[in-house]
Amino acid sequence: MDAVTQDAAFMAAIGAVLQHEGGYTANPADRGNWASGMIGVGDLRGTNFGISAMSYPTLDIINLTREQAIGIYYSDWWIGRGIGTLPSPFGPKVLDIAVNTGTKPAEACLQQALAQCGRPVAVDGVIGTNSLAAIAAVDPAVLMTAFRLQLEQHYRQIVIAHPEDARFLKGWLARADA
DSSP states (O other): HHHHHHHHHHHHHHHHHHHHHHHHBBOTTGGGGTTTTSSSSBBOOEEEETEEESSTTOOHHHHHHHHHHHIIIIIIITTTTTGGGSTHHHHHHHHHHHHHHHHHHHHHHHHHHHTTTTOOOSSSSSHHHHHHHHHHHHHHHHHHHHHHHHHHHHHHHHHHGGGGGGGGGHHHHHHHHH
């Protein structure tokens, strides 16, 4: 884990993720806890440190250590999904939200926020060179405010589409605004 612990930006970002995610849970009403990704279908394996059975169906979730989770976030998310290429404060925020929503929705919300700030880019949920250039051209504080508003709207849309998820909204909104 030396490369991981030497990446100061990642280590700062992972703290927020672990604070929001906590330890092991196996809520049967959360599709992420099911290896199939569908409530009531297959094995209820849970989520640990935000690492879900839906995303990692063959992983021993219940025995996952904090250090293993950090390693997964670093290799699969920060490096593998390119979140670490985002400038601060957006890399840490996208990582935290992506753990909850998935990478594409988190990055699409950031792209929608760019449009609100007068820097429209394709909203495809993939931060590429055009999105990075637009991010660099916007005041970070203004963009972060717009990003948080987009995240709130995204979470509210989830509840409209899936009213059974309303019980999660308060926590989701707090995470968006953190």
